[in-house]
Amino acid sequence: MLLLATSLLLLLLLLGPPGARGGGGGETPRPLQNVTLAIILPQNNTAYPWAWPRIGPAVERAVRAVNADPSLLPHHHLQYFFRGSQNGDGVCSETMAPLMAVDLKMLHDPWAFIGPGCSYTASPVGLFTAHWDVPLVTAGAPAVSFDKSIYHSVTNTGPTHKKLGRFARRVCARFRWLEQVLLLFHDQKVDDRPCYFAMEGIFEELGKANITRVDRVFNEKLLPVNYSDIIPDIQQTGRVLVFLSISSPPHDTVF
Numbered sequence: 001m002l003l004l005a006t007s008l009l010l011l012l013l014l015l016g017p018p019g020a021r022g023g024g025g026g027e028t029p030r031p032l033q034n035v036t037l038a039i040i041l042p043q044n045n046t047a048y049p050w051a052w053p054r055i056g057p058a059v060e061r062a063v064r065a066v067n068a069d070p071s072l073l074p075h076h077h078l079q080y081f082f083r084g085s086q087n088g089d090g091v092c093s094e095t096m097a098p099l100m101a102v103d104l105k106m107l108h109d110p111w112a113f114i115g116p117g118c119s120y121t122a123s124p125v126g127l128f129t130a131h132w133d134v135p136l137v138t139a140g141a142p143a144v145s146f147d148k149s150i151y152h153s154v155t156n157t158g159p160t161h162k163k164l165g166r167f168a169r170r171v172c173a174r175f176r177w178l179e180q181v182l183l184l185f186h187d188q189k190v191d192d193r194p195c196y197f198a199m200e201g202i203f204e205e206l207g208k209a210n211i212t213r214v215d216r217v218f219n220e221k222l223l224p225v226n227y228s229d230i231i232p233d234i235q236q237t238g239r240v241l242v243f244l245s246i247s248s249p250p251h252d253t254v255f
């Protein structure tokens, strides 16, 4: 929570108040200028680490802490407006999120967006915020496709899959595992595809080191995975195995 408060404050200090501060003097108390944040996150699906029930209390507390101390943002009042990014099925929706972003922009003209977190929803919103030149801060949006040349408004405060890939590359370099890395991962091709995007980061970075890679997909939700089928494939195609699955514990990575 303290970290979030500090990050928010840092963000606001970086953004800086627009316009001149004037001479001060204190003769007539100026009305507080609003600093408005627009938040787009899943409203109640706590399967997402960045769902509002998890993030909301921290934002509330950070906003309260900043507003309670007038020396932090003199003459300003911090406020936020929230919109949900879920569709009727409760999953992150790349249709809902950009619609909500446009609503928030039109209604409140925010200084910055917080979220979306899912990669598929952050992608269209990130294009809008780049176009509007408004910062988008997210602990999610980890996919490698959030290239800074296009998504220059996006700031990731959480770990990204590019960094995961660099870690995998360092591990491979350290042990001189340079050939036949088998990338085996769960993918349903629905929702936010966490294993697919995580594996993409590893795939890309290992490729940069010219490490040979083979990828295999399985779908744990469709039918129980028959490990007797998979193990001979691992033996034949991989010298090193990177395994990503959604089975408990969630999103585990096994080298």
Ligand SMILES: *[C@@H]1O[C@H](CO)[C@@H](O)[C@H](O)[C@H]1NC(C)=O
Residues within 6 Å of the ligand: 031, 032, 033, 034, 079
């Ligand atoms: C700040 O925002 C509130 C709505 O949240 C609005 O009522 C108020 O007029 C705004 N203040 C200024 C100075 O724009």
Ligand SMILES: *[C@@H]1O[C@H](CO)[C@@H](O)[C@H](O)[C@H]1NC(C)=O
Residues within 6 Å of the ligand: 044, 045, 046, 090
């Ligand atoms: C989320 O909210 C919707 C509608 O408000 C409700 O139907 C659904 O059951 C809720 N889901 C969870 C996980 O609480």
Ligand SMILES: *[C@@H]1O[C@H](CO)[C@@H](O)[C@H](O)[C@H]1NC(C)=O
Residues within 6 Å of the ligand: 208, 209, 210
């Ligand atoms: C990968 O291979 C290409 C072409 O053979 C070579 O130009 C490049 O330097 C290699 N990169 C690494 C990191 O070994």
Ligand SMILES: *[C@@H]1O[C@H](CO)[C@@H](O)[C@H](O)[C@H]1NC(C)=O
Residues within 6 Å of the ligand: 226, 227, 228, 229
């Ligand atoms: C799993 O695959 C093995 C080898 O192909 C096969 O013999 C076995 O019957 C399969 N098990 C199930 C539960 O389908």
